[in-house]
Amino acid sequence: MAAALAASLLLTACEAGGAGPEAAPSAHPVFDQPLERQVLAALRQTQEAGNASFTQTLTFESKNKGRAVQTVEGRIDFAKGLGEAKIAWKIPREFDDEVKNVILGRTPGRALGDTSGSYLIDRERIRYRAQSSPYWLVYGAADIAAFDGADPVEHLRGTESPVGGMLLEGISGAAATEQRAVGGGRSYKAELPEAVTQDMFPADLNDELSTPLGSTSVRRPGHPLTVSVDARGRITHSRVDLSRLLGENGVFAGMTSLTMDLTLSRHGASRPAMAAEGKVRLSAKTVRPVTEVEAGGCVDFNTGQRDSQTVVDVDCRDPHDGRVWAQKSLGEGPYPGSSAAKSAARTACREAYDSVPSRWTGESSERRRYWFMWSSEREWDEAGEGRVTCYVVTRKGAA
Template sequence: MPKRIVRSAAVLATVSLPLSACSAGGQGAAPPSPSAAAAHPVFGQKTERQVFLAVRETQKAPTARFAQKLTFTGKKGSIVRTTTGGLDFAGDRGHAEVSWDLPARTSGKARTAVLGVTPAREDGETAGTYLVDRQRIRYRAASSPYWIDYAPADTSGGSGGLTDNDPLEFMRGSESPVGGTLLEALTAGKATSYRQTPAGGRAYRAELSDSALSVLFPHDLHPHVVLSGPSASRRPPVPLTVEVDARGRITRAGITVEDAFRKDGGLADFTTLTLDLSLSGYGSGAPSPAAAGRVLKAADSVRDIGEVRKGGCVDFATGQLSSRQVVTVPCSGSHDARVLGQHRIAPGADDDATRVRSRAVCGPDAWAWWARPKDGTGSEVRTTCYDVS
């Protein structure tokens, strides 16, 4: 198994995966000869174990290409997240291009749920590219001319760092170099039957415990998606389909989850969640390109907007969950905003009142972004005034 951090182990450890129970197999097609099947690293084992073993066989491949489509379906249309890229299992690195496609009628709550917000009160980025390995994560928004280089110290959850709760750190996978793909949950899949495919592979019908779903979504989406609850209220297993090639390597996997969204969340207008993953091009070459062009070190360039001095210029696309984080950039080039000044004001009776006071101190022609003291005990609110370019 590749030497990678098994971030999802705590979740998948709760999934029951019996290894010795009997199960159906081979319906609808003539099985291979007993001697050939017994020698196969995947097909020679009990049917219910074969999805798990197919993941392990997939991880033995040097490289592969992947494409995944995550779809939220509702009455007003579908939100689609498309992720494509390459996996270097041998080097434990990969790259991914991610894009969101939202219908015009998508509500503001739903847009915020999937894209986040920026200090300009606009949606977060709809597309970006990630280069991921154990030494760093490099991110470039589709609208940015530069990469941001996040070293381990920037993403370790320490002072100013990120945690697994952040969608940037979420891009590091446990079962593959790139996180968020269905590979993260397939080791918990239990095959119930299969059929032979013309090329000598197999197509499985399987089940996936809903307790494994949480590893497929960054934590900012968890408040909107129905995940597993107490064992008494846990939903039935999610139907899972998996296809493998003649060597037992995964070529496709998919799930469909009905009633997948919380009624009190930002995605309440949607009902069905589908996830479809395909893998191809095994051994076709190193899939991780270099970060061509300008690269900014996160430690030097990414900071809280409240720490940017008067006259400083910033961009909003950091790849992080926090809308307070910005990228400091030269004012001589393109930029999203210029900081006009920092002020400390007395808080209002509630957030709305504090917002009014912050806007008043910045004036009618400027934007205001405010935050209470981090320790929650201070009597002043720090307000940043800025112009949006």
């Protein structure tokens, strides 16, 4: 009887101790991936957080002339495709004008684009506001056809993030080569492939950056990249050295380094505010090539497109950047060459200057100074004739 009781107690004890199968520990969505895939997995984990705040700096450094720094700050909602950002440049006066032109983009007359601005992005439109403008420009999906089928502000929209020009675009193609534990998270060393950098810059700026030439049969190393993630595998910081893109003979030959630095925070708690306060202008109705502005018409130069041929057509009763006072033909026939085309354009504007209303030319910010823009070889040949636009650059308060 005692033996039977002991056996019963032993069986009960075994059952109480959980003799059934145990659940295997769940796999970590990032750290349990193969090393070379962990950076991409961290990007996906970051996107799955829904949203985040960010600060990114892009730094061009010169040995003797200081550093030009672009700072972009904002919030992104991956799930809803929403983004808001403010952009600001600080550029030393000592930088060459050619470098400044490439960094900021060109505008008619006032050679440099604005050093700061704001934009709001959703899946249907991009709203852009230049520092010098009292209104937002709205580029809708239906407006793209007006610009030969190309998105005129595509550099403001990303693919891995609603906000374009971010390091997240490049991280998607990076493979980790080393890792180390940092607190509950990880820090990775990786390589950023050369090809993905094309998605990180506006097209005109990207054209001035250099991809080193070499044998296609030899794999070149990527750009040095570091990525830090938290315990949940979400990206908190990343930095890449893109100095090799500066080249040796181009516009940036005098620069010594180019780096991009991105910080992400408040994952899941940073919903963008999408209200565009103030006046709004629809790009389809107001943004146009300067050649299409009627004589006497007034314009603003910053469109968000980084395009020196495109302006905002505005009411002359409002403050404006410039005033077109003549649109002239340079004659039919084949393109005469760059020197002859420029000479013909200068002559046409000079001859027209005294015959137009003085109130148009009198708005110039510099007495009796005006600008002119003429057809390129392609434009001349396509139209069968050349044209010139004559205009003055005004004080912003002109009205």
